[in-house]
Amino acid sequence: MIYTLTLNPSVDYIVKLESFLLGNLNRTLAEAKYPGGKGINVSRVLSGLGVASIALGFNGGFTGKYIEDYLKNEKIETDFIKVKDDSRINIKLKTEQETEINATGPDITEVDFQLLKSKIAQLTKNDLLVLAGSIPSTLPETTYEELVKICKENGVKFVCDAEGDLLKKVLPYHPFLIKPNHHELGDLFQTMISSCEEVIPYGKKLIEMGAKNVIVSLADKGAVLINEYMSLIADVPKGEVKNSVGAGDSMVAGFLAEYLNSSNYKEAFQYSVAAGSATAFSLGLCTQEKIGEIFSQVHIREIL
Ligand SMILES: Nc1ncnc2c1ncn2[C@@H]1O[C@H](COP(=O)(O)OP(=O)(O)O)[C@@H](O)[C@H]1O
């Protein structure tokens, strides 16, 4: 079974405005709400692709209930640990640019964290855990490290989509997949990365540091897959970007769904990029149909 872990779920409140004037009254043209948080987005895309998963994490209050009900409605199994305060609301402002305000989220106690650890300790070598997103400020910086240590002890495969030190610290435990974007990759190595070709040496370093598969996305500039067998560069389809929130999460879900189906890295990567772009071209997350429409527009070349 695939488990996704979202330590800090959100209600993503997407508001579209003609323009945004700081210090003025602004009125929206349109708005939408979705359950959010990276692991939750992965579960939702997987579900749309016919792959079951169980969503884990902490949720609370009316927002937590909204998230849980929404997932249940989409037939996604959940096993959240209830916390006292409300799950956060993240604001996504769509003007000519995309501006995000991600909230801090509720306090997580030591008892809640122990409960989570005991849930993770029950996973087996037939399971895969996706750890994705930021860590609430009340949890220790070592949270992901502690959780993947448990995975390693029990032979559980895991995927990690996180930033900076959180990501670096899980590499020695050999994640099956990591997916930084080019800014996050640049931050890891204190450099600026602006093309797919520039990604390759750093991607290879991440493989040396322990990752099994590295996907680096560069928004409209393409994406790169590196593992011990190959280095692939994909270009992305052209289209009207409606909302790129969750595009990265869709790549993770797309890769997992297709890899589980075909065990073919190249096809899984092509599917992953198509899923990312299908989400960017949609108001919410991608659908299987939308991915199918643009799949053949994703061109992959191998770098020898
Ligand atoms: N402007 C765009 N045009 C086409 N596809 C896009 C665009 N922006 C994002 N995507 C798709 O979404 C994927 C992830 O986008 P990116 O912004 O790099 O990741 P993240 O959401 O993790 O920051 C890209 O690899 C691509 O497939």
Ligand SMILES: O=P(O)(O)OC[C@H]1O[C@](O)(COP(=O)(O)O)[C@@H](O)[C@@H]1O
């Ligand atoms: O946990 P973080 O880093 O605050 O991110 C949470 C946000 O990330 C998202 O999961 C979107 O992630 P991506 O755009 O990177 O795919 C939103 O749904 C959510 O609001």
